[in-house]
Amino acid sequence: MPFTATVGDREVPCGDDQPLLDAFLRAGVWLPNSCNQGTCGTCKLRVVSGAVDHRDSPADTLTAEERTAGLALACQARLRSDVVVEGTGGVAGRATHPLRDLVATVRELEDIARDTRRLRLGLPEPLAFHAGQYVELTVPGTTVRRQYSLVNTAEEDKVLELHVRLVPGGAATERWIFDGLAIGDRVEVTGPLGDFVLPPADEDDGGPMVLIGGGTGLAPLIGLARTALGRDPDRRVLLYHGVRGAADLYDLDLMAELAEEYAGFSFVPVLSHEPESSHRSGFPTDVFVEDVASARGWSGWLCGPPPMVEAGVKAFKRRRMAPRMIHRENFTPADA
Known part of the structure; x- marks a missing residue:
């Protein structure tokens, strides 16, 4: 059954296997976040009441002592009851641009430097974001997701520009973006993510x-x-x-x-x-x-x-x- 997470005066329903961070961002409620893979610790928060499953939270990012003290990584934690949480950095709970899933169309592919390609993706509707944030792309036919920073300003919200560097053997680069991806292809895009942004x-x-x-x-x-x-x-x-x-x-x-x-x-x-x-x-x-x-x-x-x-x-x-x-x-x- 779904549970509810509360931060400040904001209540957010969470799906059975939905990461806490994902639920908050899709509801337009901000939590600090950066890598969204459990490696940076930016999304660390305190569980004031209730229980979470830490899943694949790395031990070097979230230590046993921190878990005992009630800390959790929002990008990894799943709810096991209704919870009340509070952020450990920044002002958690304020409004933000909702996290969304869109299907974009490849508008442009251009080699712009050694092993570096410019990728422009046309969206079916505008995506609200802050300059400096990033999006995730899903490699077709897989569950592999890779993160790429947006070059755009917030006003450039219909065609997203990404700069991609070739990674030898990379599932998203050598085996897709640099080999097979073509103008007109459709690409699954999730975003916006990250808090590498200017102050308001x-x-x-x-x-x-x-x-x-x-x-x-x-x-x-x-x-x-x-x-x-x-x-x-x-x-x-x-x-x-x-x-x-x-x-x-x-x-x-x-x-x-x-x-x-x-x-x-x-x-x-x-x-x-x-x-x-x-x-x-x-x-x-x-x-x-x-x-x-x-x-x-x-x-x-x-x-x-x-x-x-x-x-x-x-x-x-x-x-x-x-x-x-x-x-x-x-x-x-x-x-x-």
Whole structure:
């Protein structure tokens, strides 16, 4: 039988085998969430009353002591009774864009860099989301689901743009998106997901921002930067893109257009393994430290492989950025 979960003054019915997070997001009730695979711990909450089944919650993300103390991962937990929960971070229970399932149509497939493809998906109806969020795609004929960040701003809600990097042997990339997916194909899409988003416009202080992306980690940063500049055209926005070599760079024309339109915007490509004279070399987190003497009052946004994200956190703190102003989106391996 279905049970009910309550957070604050919001009550949400949950299906027999429905993850708690899924039920809340589909009802338009916000809980912190990031990887939705049980590996990041962002959706951790406290069960004040009632019982849950922790299912496949990893022991290193949710320890035995935490379970005993009443903590649970919302993306993994299933209800075994009516429950009352409270968030351990952020303001759980506020309204958000509902999680939805849609069938999209492939509008465009374009190779834009080495082992990198742009995928545009037309929707049958608009999907409400915040810039920086992501969607899940289901590989046809399987239960395999993969997450891809949205490049779009919130106004671009009818055609979703994704940047996909080839993963050797990948069920979604090498065996589908890079081999067989074609214009006109239909794709199952679930979203929006994630909380790698700007604060609401009325809470955004308009302060300077630095965004650092590794590889296709650039994707959500484009939407975040364009949204921030749309709110305040004079805002200082530094965007670093770290890749191995020049063949991995893409959307340089778009970056040049943004720099021409917005005086406060700067784009810095950084090559780590195949340096050349026309671009900075090394790692983008180190280049940021070279460029900015103090990031006090700035916000920082990191998206890419976990080692790059962790290096970025250290770089931001080294330049005196407040920890609460540091936002991160790890690219979690599918088999984590």
